[in-house]
Amino acid sequence: MIAFTDVSVEKNGVAILGGITVHLKERRVGIIGRNGSGKSTFARLFNGIEKPTSGRVALDAPHEREALRRHVGFVFQNPDNQIVYPIVSEDLAFGLKNLKLSARETQARIEAVLERFDLTHLRDRFTHQLSGGEKQMIALAGVLVMRPRMIVLDEPTTLLDLWNKRKFMTAIDALDEHVVLVSHDLDLLADFDRVLHIEDGTIVADGDPATVVAGYVASARC
């Protein structure tokens, strides 16, 4: 699906990611690691918010030459920073404007994504008046309405309570799209296909969730 070839990221002369080479084909990929290890920087490479200082990030053919941004959606930790417009329906329309769809097609896509997550009742609400859980669902809907092939989520459940976390993850589990999830909630990754453990800007462990998470937990003992 997506391949990283010897990717390094440097910022202000500081090496943040060093020589990452990995090919991700699995539908569910988790990313774990301590604060400041480089998870967000890595995640932002997936859709080009972050550009590699050297190396290459590319989707598999036949989409290889198309923009990463077109095919990879990104959900941030804080939906307040992701939601642009004050009304739910106009926020969902935001990204679609670039696709130059007809007004009817835009409307149909918005209705479809709202229905898919049982959010139709929020269509005409002010985004800043929604609860944290509702905001994160709208942020997710705003990304999925673009119909990406892959969606990357950077600690999307950190600000949610237990109930909203569960609801959000149920929605994620049901997605057909490829999912890359950065999370400190290790139990969310239990049935993932593959988990990467990042430390000091490199992948230190890569494999099935049980093995990688166990190694990570062991490394945190002091």
Added chain:
Amino acid sequence: MLTDLYVFADSPVHRARPVVKIAALVVLCTSLFVFEGWIAVTVAGVLVFAGFALAGLGPRHAIVSLRPALWILAAIFAVQLYMTDVVFAGFIVARFVVLILAAALVTLTTRTSEFVDGILSALRFAPSWVPKAQIALAVSLFLRFVPLVRTALDDVREAQRARGLDRNLKAILVPLVVRILKTADEVSQAIYARSFD
């Protein structure tokens, strides 16, 4: 801009094209200063009142729009009263009230996205070297940042009050600026991630 004060309704004012509303607002504001005098203010006042009625907006919406400006209006009134007389002070304040309500009439009946689209369609006839998409993006960014700064200020003030520092300008400004820069960074990244050309 009072971006989160849109009032849902389906009135002729809501349906009017944003470009038309913005143009009408500009004409009205200019006229108020060109034709100085009570007659112009009265005519404009009646027009704005009619607009409110047509849009189905009530006195409550007028009050909400005027409230943030109340102290400034009071100060203007006091200064004019001191320098001139009560009639002229009343005129100046009445003109401001009409201006604010006229602007409110546009923001209360126009969605942010329509506003941005309005600017885009007004730019349609601009020469090709004008970066239209970028201007529209800058405007939506600006509109997005107003409520953002407001919530940031509220949060920082509250946090500093808990420490007894809410009267210390530096204790408010430093975290406010840091937070706005940090959020601004992420909001621009999100806008970049959600749009492409």
